Amino acid sequence: MSELKTQLNPQHPLFHLSDSLDWEGFEQRFGHQMQAVGGRPPLPARLLVGLHYLKAMYDESDESVVAKWVENPYWQYFCGETQFQHAFPCHPTSLVKWRKQVGPEGIEQLLQQVLRSAMQAKALKPPDIQRLTCDTTVQEKAIAFPTDARLYHKARQTLVREAKARGVDLRQSYVRVGKLAYFKQSRYRCARQLKRAMKQTRKLRTFLGRVIRDIERKLPQPDTVMQSWLERAKRIHQQQRRDSGKLYSLHAPEVECIAKGKVHKRYEFGCKVVLVTTSASNWIVGADAIHGNPHDGATLIPALAQTTALTGIEPAQVAVDQGFRGTKHHPATVQVLVAGRRKFKGGLKRLVKRRSAIEPVIGHAKQDHALGRNYLKGKNGDRINALLVACGFNLKKLGRWFVENPRPVTPNL
Incomplete structure (x- = not known):
């Protein structure tokens, strides 16, 4: 064969x-x-x-x-x-x-090997890594839109299921009336009957509180898994509209609410991702997911440090948008060029004008790769997904470069 x-x-x-x-x-x-x-x-x-x-x-x-x-x-x-x-x-x-x-x-290390292969093939040139562009975006998590009614309903369902698995005989599970209240809330809300919808939401919250207290009475020393579900359900039951650090998903407690000022999408639920690309050729030379919804400028120093660790080359200049303004966040050894802050001349002007080239890179990372919706679990899953997106983007780019610059083929004998 x-x-x-x-x-x-x-x-x-x-x-x-x-x-x-x-x-x-x-x-x-x-x-x-x-x-x-x-x-x-x-x-x-x-x-x-x-x-x-x-x-x-x-x-x-x-x-x-x-x-x-x-x-x-x-x-x-x-x-x-x-x-x-x-x-x-x-x-x-x-x-x-x-x-x-x-x-x-x-x-x-997978991303580091892709960049190393691109540099060995001379598709990615070391001088390109000295002139970079940095920007942040939101990596949305694969969760349903977090309404209060849905969170109350899902938390109660989860507690009832876990209690049944442990042999706890609940006073009432609210399986039928909870489902009916959830459906009514959705229909009233769709019909703009807001007072009736709010009444059903309060009813769902009451059902959840009763189940929590019933389990705590009948299971005073829960195991680790049950204790974790109880703590999440309590957070959902107690949190108010203006609270910070709210829980937006029962199975993904690390999800954060991020407002980027988009007209079509006021809030996004996931975590912030920082991307670093080469200004001239749009290679992704740094990618990481950062939790805590930090100021964009606070992500710059770690992002450039990651780029240096991956490529072995320290950048000299980086172009950013006005979200990165504030010199206390700028590294001392790198010239940070904030677009729109002042007029630049010569090569600096060209570098700043190239800053917007990172936007289609983010768009392709979301549309063609997995940055638009992350299905991996936990905070580590957020970081892994961002790094895999950078690997996939660069590998496709390197593959196209090989096709456009073919090597001589040795005939098969």
Whole structure:
């Protein structure tokens, strides 16, 4: 049987990318983390890294990237196969477990390797990294819009389910009347009958409070999981409209409400992400998710430090928008050019005019990759998703560069 390599187009982007990445380095970095202690042998690091690269490039889920891998010979060659395979490479949950093992620091090494390959191919030039653009955006979490009625309803449902699993006999579960009140609230709100809608919302809050108190009476010493659900339900029950640090999702307590001043979307629920791109060529050389909804300027120093760690090159100039104004947030060794603050001349003027080039990069990261809606769990999931988006964006860019600048092909003998 002929090798898979001989049946593929050597000018395909994935063919070039497969030959340009340092797969042996991944085996050295991640191989010790996947040592099997009895049971099934560990999966190859190249397979797991390759599947995450493909997931990031084509905005696939864990399930879909595994399913499509069986159908696509280029994907299989990219992950190190020499013969065409007809079986799934792994279970989708293996990708989840691997992400938990390596954490955001391990995914950061995936981005570092992509940038290193781009620099070795001379697609990304070191002088480009000295002139950067930085901006922030919101990475929305995969949650439903957080209305009070929905939060009360979901919190009560969760507590009833968990109490039933532990054998707690509740005085009343409010399964039927709670569902009816939730439906009525939605319909009254849609019909602009606000007083009636508010009455149903108060009723849902009352149901939640009764269930919380009933569980606390009958389960005075709950286990860790039940205690966590009770604390979240209490936060939802007690929080008021003007409170800070509100809980917007029962299963994702890390979600924050961020107002960016957009006309079409007043509030976004997720976390802030800072992106750093090269001014001349729009490579993403830094990406991270930051919680706490900090001032944009407060993200600049950590973002530039990450870029230096990933590329080994310290930037000289960075163009930013007026959200980054305030010299106390500016690094001492980097010239920060705030667009719209004063007039610049010569090369500085050209650099500031290029600042807006980061906006379509953010748009493509949200539309073509996973920055628009994050499905990964927790704060680490937010960071991992932002880093994978940068990997996918850069890999697509590097693949196009290889196609536009073809290398001489050695004929297969």
